[in-house]
Structure formats: C-alpha cells, structure tokens
Amino acid sequence: MSEQTIQLGHGGGGLLSRDLIQREIVSRFGDGALKGLPDGATLPVPAGRAMVFTTDSFVVQPLEFPGGNIGDLAVHGTVNDLAVCGARPRWLSLALILEEGLALTTLRRVLDSVKKAADDCGVSVVTGDTKVVAHGQCDGMYVNTAGIGELMDGFELGVGRVAAGDHILVSGPVGDHGMAVLAAREGIRITHGVTSDTGPVHRLVQGVREWAPHIRFMRDPTRGGLASVLNEVVEGQATGILLRETDLPFSAGAKAAAEMLGVDLLQVASEGRMILVCAPPVSEAILKVWRGMPEGRGAVKIGEVTATKGRVILETITGGRRLVDVPRGELLPRIC
Amino acid sequence: MKYIDGFRDPVVAAGIRARLDAVAAGLQAWNRPVNIMEVCGSHTMAIARYGIRDILPKNVTLISGPGCPVCVTPTSYIDTAITLAERGVIVVSFGDMIAVPGSSSSLAGCRARGGTVEIGYSPMRAIELAEAHPDREVVFLAIGFETTTAPVVAMLELAIRRGLRNLSLLTAFKLVPPALTALLSDPEIRIDAFLCPAHVSAIIGADAYKPFVETWKVPCVVAGFEPLDILYGILGILEQAACGEAAVANLYARVVTAQGNVHAQSLMAKYLEPVDAAWRGIGVIPASGLGLRPEYADYDAGRRHGVVVGLGAENPACACGEVLKGKQRPPDCPLFGAACTPDHPVGPCMVSSEGTCAAYFKYIVN
Ligand code: SF4
Numbered sequence: 062m063s064e065q066t067i068q069l070g071h072g073g074g075g076l077l078s079r080d081l082i083q084r085e086i087v088s089r090f091g092d093g094a095l096k097g098l099p100d101g102a103t104l105p106v107p108a109g110r111a112m113v114f115t116t117d118s119f120v121v122q123p124l125e126f127p128g129g130n131i132g133d134l135a136v137h138g139t140v141n142d143l144a145v146c147g148a149r150p151r152w153l154s155l156a157l158i159l160e161e162g163l164a165l166t167t168l169r170r171v172l173d174s175v176k177k178a179a180d181d182c183g184v185s186v187v188t189g190d191t192k193v194v195a196h197g198q199c200d201g202m203y204v205n206t207a208g209i210g211e212l213m214d215g216f217e218l219g220v221g222r223v224a225a226g227d228h229i230l231v232s233g234p235v236g237d238h239g240m241a242v243l244a245a246r247e248g249i250r251i252t253h254g255v256t257s258d259t260g261p262v263h264r265l266v267q268g269v270r271e272w273a274p275h276i277r278f279m280r281d282p283t284r285g286g287l288a289s290v291l292n293e294v295v296e297g298q299a300t301g302i303l304l305r306e307t308d309l310p311f312s313a314g315a316k317a318a319a320e321m322l323g324v325d326l327l328q329v330a331s332e333g334r335m336i337l338v339c340a341p342p343v344s345e346a347i348l349k350v351w352r353g354m355p356e357g358r359g360a361v362k363i364g365e366v367t368a369t370k371g372r373v374i375l376e377t378i379t380g381g382r383r384l385v386d387v388p389r390g391e392l393l394p395r396i397c
Numbered sequence: 398m399k400y401i402d403g404f405r406d407p408v409v410a411a412g413i414r415a416r417l418d419a420v421a422a423g424l425q426a427w428n429r430p431v432n433i434m435e436v437c438g439s440h441t442m443a444i445a446r447y448g449i450r451d452i453l454p455k456n457v458t459l460i461s462g463p464g465c466p467v468c469v470t471p472t473s474y475i476d477t478a479i480t481l482a483e484r485g486v487i488v489v490s491f492g493d494m495i496a497v498p499g500s501s502s503s504l505a506g507c508r509a510r511g512g513t514v515e516i517g518y519s520p521m522r523a524i525e526l527a528e529a530h531p532d533r534e535v536v537f538l539a540i541g542f543e544t545t546t547a548p549v550v551a552m553l554e555l556a557i558r559r560g561l562r563n564l565s566l567l568t569a570f571k572l573v574p575p576a577l578t579a580l581l582s583d584p585e586i587r588i589d590a591f592l593c594p595a596h597v598s599a600i601i602g603a604d605a606y607k608p609f610v611e612t613w614k615v616p617c618v619v620a621g622f623e624p625l626d627i628l629y630g631i632l633g634i635l636e637q638a639a640c641g642e643a644a645v646a647n648l649y650a651r652v653v654t655a656q657g658n659v660h661a662q663s664l665m666a667k668y669l670e671p672v673d674a675a676w677r678g679i680g681v682i683p684a685s686g687l688g689l690r691p692e693y694a695d696y697d698a699g700r701r702h703g704v705v706v707g708l709g710a711e712n713p714a715c716a717c718g719e720v721l722k723g724k725q726r727p728p729d730c731p732l733f734g735a736a737c738t739p740d741h742p743v744g745p746c747m748v749s750s751e752g753t754c755a756a757y758f759k760y761i762v763n
Contacts, residue, residue: 307407374762378407379624380414381448383760389739 067163072193085168086189089176090155094187102187104152107211113148115139116207122395124167124201126245128237128257129332131204132174134397137259137332138283139208140182144263145279145335147216150182155189156205161196171202182261184208213266215273220294222277227366228344229302230337232265232351233258233359234310235287236329240318242396247322255314260333265357268350269337276347278338281331283397285388287363288327290336291373292387294366301369304385306377308363327375328388330396338366404623413628414452420635421454430458432587433634434580434723436573437594438465438751439622445760447624449631457635460723463576464594465751466541467493468721468744469676473707474540474569475499481536481567481702482512489523490538491545492516497745498712520552527556527564536698539566543600546570546687547661550668553696565698568688569706571674573597574605575685579676581613586722590616590634592627595649602657603647614643621649668693677711677745678718715744720753727757734758 070077087095094102106112119135136153143150155175159168179186241257262281269276282290287309291302311319311326319326333356339347344362351357367374373385424431435441441461444450450459463469476499482488488504495504495514508514515526523537539549549566556564573594580586593606598619606617616637620630626649633646647653665687674686689697699705711718714732719725727733727746737743739755746754 372762375448377447377624378405379410379447379449379452379628380407381451382762383446383448383451384762386759 065165067159067161067165067168067193069161069193069195072159072191078191082191085172086191089172090186090189093185094152095189102152104187104209111212113143113146113210113212114207115142115146116205117142119204119206119397120200120395121242121397122200123242123245124171126242126257127254128241129259130171130174131202132171133178134259134332135204135206136175136178136182136184137261138397139206140184141262141281141332141335143208143210144261144266145281146210146212147218147266147273147279148210148212149267150184150208150210150263152187152209153179153184154207155186157189157191158199158203159191159193160199160201161193163201168202178261182263213270213273215270216276217274218276218278220278220298223294223298223300223338223366224277225300225366225368226341227277227338228341228362229291229304229364229366230339230344230348230360230362231287231310232262232335232337232357234312234315235282235331235334236315236319236326237312238332239286239329239393239396240315240324240326243322243324243393244318255312255318258331258333260356262333262335262356264354265335265351268354269347272339272343272347275340275343276337277340279335281335283330283332286326286328286330287336288325288373288385289387291385294338295371295373297371299368299370301367301372301374302364303367303369304364304373304375306375308361310359310361310363324393327385329393332397404621404625406625409625410628413625413632417457417628417632417635418454420632420639421457423639424456424635427456430456431635431638432458432460432589433592433631434460434462434588434590435592436462436464436577437597438468438749438753439596440464440592440594440620440627441753441756442751443622443624443627445756447627448760448762449624449627451762453631457631460588461720461753461756462580462723463676463679463721464542464573465746465749465753466545466571467497467749468717468746468752469571469678470494470540470569470745471675471677471706472499472711474567475504477704477706478504478536478538478567479507479512480704481698482507482514484702485513485533486702487513487515487526487530487533487535488538489515489517489526489535491540492518493749493751494538494540496742496748498742500710520549523564524552524556524559524561527561531563533563534702535564536702537564537566539568539570542571542573542594542597544596546665546669547600547658550664553668554664557696565696565701566689567698567706568686569674570669570687571676572671572685572687573601574608575682576676576679577609579679579682579685580722581609581615583722586724588615588723589638590618592630592634593617593619595619595621595652598647598649598653598657600658600661602655603645603653604655605657606645610643610645616643617645619645619647619649619653621652676721678721712744717744717746717754720746727754730754
C-alpha cells in the first residue's frame with residue numbers, strides 16, 4: 062500500500078518527501094533552473110522587454126477526462142492566458158496539493174502530461190512546491206501554475222480598441238472541454254463521444270503577429286464560454302456584437318451532450334480555443350493561417366461588432382434575434 | 398443529433414417564414430392582430446430562445462399564457478411549505494420552486510435558516526428520503542400540470558406499496574383545460590387561438606382541446622418545442638384563421654396521440670379527484686386542480702399536518718398575475734430588469750426556468 066499511494070509523510074519535508082520530489086519531479090523537470098532544487102528560479106530576462114505574469118489554480122473533477130487530465134490542463138490554462146495577452150510563454154511554476162491516498166500511478170500520469178504539454182508549448186517548469194493534506198481535505202489533487210512570458214512587439218490589445226465593423230473569429234469548435242468534463246462526471250455515454258479541447262493557443266497567436274496592429278482583442282473562452290467573453294468585450298462600451306447561430310462552431314459530441322444536459326453551449330468552457338477581434342481587412346488572412354495549423358483547423362468568423370451599445374445578440378436559425386446573456390451563478394462547477 | 402438538427406434547419410425556417418408572411422398578409426382585413434396564446438412555459442422559453450417573436454408578421458401577436466407550474470402556484474402555498482419545514486418536516490421540492498418568494502421568505506431562505514428543504518430532480522427523491530429517515534416526516538411539494546402529476550402519482554403508488562407511513566404530498570396540481578376556459582371567458586382578454594403544450598398534450602391527448610374549437614371556435618394546434626415545430630404550429634393556426642376555421646391540429650404526432658396516455662390518466666384517476674384550485678393572478682377556478690381522493694387522506698400533507706393553504710395575498714408590486722393572463726408583457730412591469738432580476742426575483746415569473754419574465758430578461762432584445 063505505502064508504495065502505491067500518497068501519504069501525509071510525502072509532504073512532511075523529510076525523507077519520504079525528498080524521495081517523492083527526486084523520483085517524480087526532478088526526474089521530469091530537473092534539467093534547467095530546477096537543477097539542484099534552489100529555493101527560487103533565476104531567470105534570464107531579456108533587457109528592455111516587458112514581461113507578462115499570470116497564475117491559475119486547477120480543481121477539475123474528475124482528475125482525468127476524455128482528452129486530457131488536470132496536468133496538461135494546468136499547463137495549457139496558464140500558457141493560453143499568457144498567449145492571449147500577446148506574450149511568448151517561457152517559464153512555469155508548478156504547485157501541487159495532494160490528498161493522502163492519491164494513487165501514485167495517477168500522479169505519474171498527471172506529471173507525464175505536465176511534462177509533455179510543457180515541452181510542446183516550449184515552456185520550462187522552473188520552480189514548484191508539493192504539499193500533502195489528510196484524506197478528505199482535498200479531492201485527489203489540486204494544481205496551481207503561474208507563468209511568465211515575454212510580451213511580443215506590435216500587439217496593442219484592449220476592449221477599448223474594438224470598433225463597430227470589426228470581425229469576430231474563433232479558432233475552432235467551442236464548449237468541448239466543459240461538456241467532456243461534465244459528461245465524464247455525470248457518467249453519460251454519448252454515441253459520438255465528446256473529447257476535451259484542452260491544448261495550447263500560443264502558436265495561433267504567434268502565427269498572426271504579422272497583423273498585430275489590426276488585432277484589437279484576444280481571449281481564451283474558458284469559464285462562462287463565448288457568452289462571458291463577448292459580453293465582457295462590449296460591457297460599458299458603445300459597441301455591441303451580432304453573432305449568427307448558423308456560423309457557430311460546435312462539435313456533434315458537444316451538441317449531443319448539451320442537448321441531453323440542457324446546457325447552452327455558448328456558456329460552456331473551452332481550454333484550447335481563442336477568440337480574436339480584428340479589423341475587417343485582415344480577418345480572411347488570419348483565418349487562412351489558422352486553418353493551416355492543427356489547433357486552428359476549425360477556425361471561423363462567427364460575427365461582427367455593431368453599434369448596438371453593450372449587447373451581444375444572436376441571430377438564430379429562424380432569422381429572429383435574441384440576447385446572449387452572461388451565465389448566472391456557477392453553471393458548471395469544477396471544470397478547470 | 399441529426400434527428401434534432403432536422404428541426405433546426407435555417408433553410409426550412411426561411412421557407413416557413415415566407416409562408417407565414419403570405420398567410421398573415423391575407424389576415425390584414427381583420428384590422429387587428431391575431432392573438433395566439435402559447436400556453437406552455439417551455440414554449441415561452443423556446444420562442445424567446447429562437448427569437449421567434451422577432452420574425453413574426455406585424456399582425457401576429459404571441460401572448461404567453463399560464464403554463465409555468467411554479468408561476469401559477471399561489472404565494473400561500475409557499476408559505477405553507479415553509480411552515481412545514483420550520484416544524485421539522487423534510488420538505489422535498491423541484492428545484493425551480495425554492496427561490497420563489499413567499500409572503501416573507503422563500504424555501505431557500507428557510508433552508509438557510511436551518512429548515513430541511515431538499516431538491517428532487519425526480520419525485521423518487523421523496524421516497525429515498527422517507528426511507529433514509531423513518532423517524533421524520535417527509536412532504537413532497539406536489540405541484541405541476543398533467544405532465545408532472547403522472548410521475549408524482551407513480552411515486553405515491555410506490556410509496557403505498559412499500560408501506561411508507563412518513564411520506565405525504567402537499568398537492569397543488571393544476572389542469573390545463575379549465576384554465577383555458579377561464580381565460581376565454583375573461584372579457585378583457587382576446588385570444589384567437591391556442592398553441593397547445595407538447596408534454597401536457599402527450600398525457601391528456603389532442604382530443605382534450607375539442608371543446609374549445611367547438612364552443613369557442615378557436616383553433617388549437619399542438620406543437621413540439623423545436624423552432625421549426627413552433628413555426629409550423631403558428632403557420633397552422635394562421636391558415637385556419639385565414640379560412641375562418643377552428644379545429645384541433647396535432648403537429649406533434651411523434652409524441653402526442655388523440656387519446657393521450659391512457660395508462661397515466663387511469664393512474665391519476667385512481668388516486669386523485671378534481672378540486673377547485675387557486676391560480677396566481679387568475680383566482681379560484683372550479684375543478685381546475687387535482688387533490689387526493691378521501692381514501693388516500695393519510696397521504697395528504699394538509700390533513701396530516703393540520704395545515705391549510707389559504708388564499709394569502711400576492712405581492713401587489715409584482716405583475717405576475719397580469720403576465721400569466723397575457724394582459725401585460727414583462728417589460729410593462731415597472732420592476733422588470735430593475736428591482737426584479739433572476740438574481741433578485743420579486744415574483745415567480747422571474748425565477749422559474751419556464752417563467753415569462755425570466756424568458757424576456759434572458760433573451761428578448763427589445
Ligand atoms: S418582472 Fe418581476 S415583479 Fe414584474 S411581473 Fe415579472 S416577476 Fe413580477
């Protein structure tokens with residue numbers, strides 16, 4: 062038993078915890094700044110460049126779901142937050158809170174995913190922490206990542222720059238992550254299945270740098286989905302947004318699950334998609350570049366910025382219009 | 398999903414719109430709008446969600462009716478449920494009900510003060526709780542139209558069969574047809590046709606609307622909840638109106654039959670009998686509700702716990718009563734969107750997922 066599961070002693074700072082760090086953390090991440098386990102990472106910041114710093118905690122339940130687990134999710138979440146700020150992600154911290162009794166095999170799968178995702182995103186895990194709490198005091202494991210990235214030249218992003226006539230693009234079908242986690246949790250088996258879209262968007266951002274001055278706003282539609290992000294864009298502004306239901310990209314699996322659970326996919330999280338608002342002349346070029354990349358294959362234009370003050374409106378399949386409301390309360394708890 | 402997508406095809410929708418416009422043009426001679434009441438709360442939501450009001454010809458008006466079960470349940474019923482929870486009874490309710498304001502509090506408020514109020518997504522939750530707590534009394538808040546009544550009665554039958562003695566129902570079941578009669582009899586409301594509910598009709602059968610076409614000469618069209626179902630339903634109504642006809646048309650034959658669900662009907666008749674019932678906004682309508690038959694009085698929470706659902710006053714600031722009769726649109730209520738929002742509801746129409754005010758708040762552009 063003691064070999065297979067996490068014990069309180071693994072977080073105690075003694076032999077057991079040194080052993081765990083050595084075997085599971087150093088073996089995977091111990092090459093760069095983590096080497097020798099200093100108390101903090103010393104980072105070579107390029108002179109004169111602005112840096113972007115962000116952090117996020119992950120409490121998804123279940124820890125593993127179709128398409129990913131809490132490990133790659135924690136990397137993608139932070140990498141994507143950096144990317145949509147216009148930054149090139151460089152370094153990550155990784156803090157784990159483990160519950161006594163967690164299977165070591167689960168921890169290993171999660172850490173393997175962290176490693177794989179970090180390598181894929183070109184970021185290094187440079188500092189970290191591990192704590193263990195008694196059984197019942199957390200739900201398997203919680204993960205926190207913080208990330209630092211270098212701001213790339215040319216981006217000037219902000220809702221204030223969004224203007225009537227701008228185009229709204231999304232990099233692929235939305236809502237798959239939330240529906241995959243929810244379906245896994247509710248034990249729903251759907252013929253088509255629905256797989257989380259967890260993945261990085263930094264390449265999508267780097268791919269469109271050429272048009273940076275024409276890009277007004279970028280965001281990854283996580284909690285609250287498209288509905289939340291788009292309402293944020295127009296809130297308190299003189300502009301509004303018009304979406305067309307027939308243009309909205311949803312996967313067949315997400316649609317089936319949403320239908321079954323009575324959920325509005327506009328309000329459901331993605332973890333590997335981004336929304337981009339740009340001046341009309343560059344939208345076709347951006348879509349073309351995105352569609353040439355695996356993570357942007359399903360990229361489409363979903364609507365336009367209008368002069369209807371502060372409202373997000375959807376033209377439905379009937380041709381009639383309705384409001385796209387901000388989700389109220391916590392619609393889908395613990396999906397990231 | 399292909400099956401559902403078939404009822405959401407934008408090209409077909411555009412085709413129906415063109416026909417709606419053409420038929421409605423022929424109805425200009427009425428010199429007044431054709432008033433269609435959508436009776437059911439799920440229709441109200443779907444109509445708002447698909448922006449259907451927005452595309453109807455100018456001379457066609459959709460009026461939302463009293464089809465949200467939580468909304469028509471009077472305030473005094475909630476007050477009684479709170480009284481029971483305060484006395485230590487485990488009160489089991491559908492989720493929509495618990496945020497509805499009573500005279501001074503809601504069931505959610507009562508729960509926050511320590512009352513046992515449990516949400517059941519299915520009536521069976523009441524049985525689970527009664528079995529888990531044999532030393533406590535469990536009361537199920539038995540509200541709803543014919544659709545909900547059937548599964549609640551099935552639950553009651555199971556409870557009786559299992560010999561449960563600590564479970565009872567606080568009944569406020571409602572019947573749709575008597576409410577339609579009451580609305581048609583109100584000289585202040587002009588209804589030209591009914592878009593009849595889908596699920597209720599699956600229980601009572603499309604033939605249940607025959608008296609309305611015969612006596613009142615109003616077309617009654619049963620339609621499903623998908624956007625094309627609703628558009629077809631409205632088109633069917635306008636075509637009848639254009640020919641001066643009034644008939645029952647069942648456009649939801651994939652679920653609804655002429656006779657309805659005979660098994661559910663006989664199950665309901667075994668345990669329940671018609672009673673006069675109070676409807677928020679409308680008042681007491683004779684034989685418009687269902688109560689337990691005398692032989693099942695032991696399962697009647699009112700008798701068992703010595704409580705009576707009175708005729709308590711409604712909050713005068715809330716226009717729900719007028720909204721439920723279709724006399725007012727939610728934006729006509731001065732509290733709409735200001736003092737009354739889904740986060741701070743003043744009346745039930747803003748709380749329920751089928752409430753007209755909630756549908757307007759969430760979806761309606763103008
Ligand atoms: S807006 Fe609120 S107060 Fe007004 S009728 Fe609707 S529920 Fe009642």
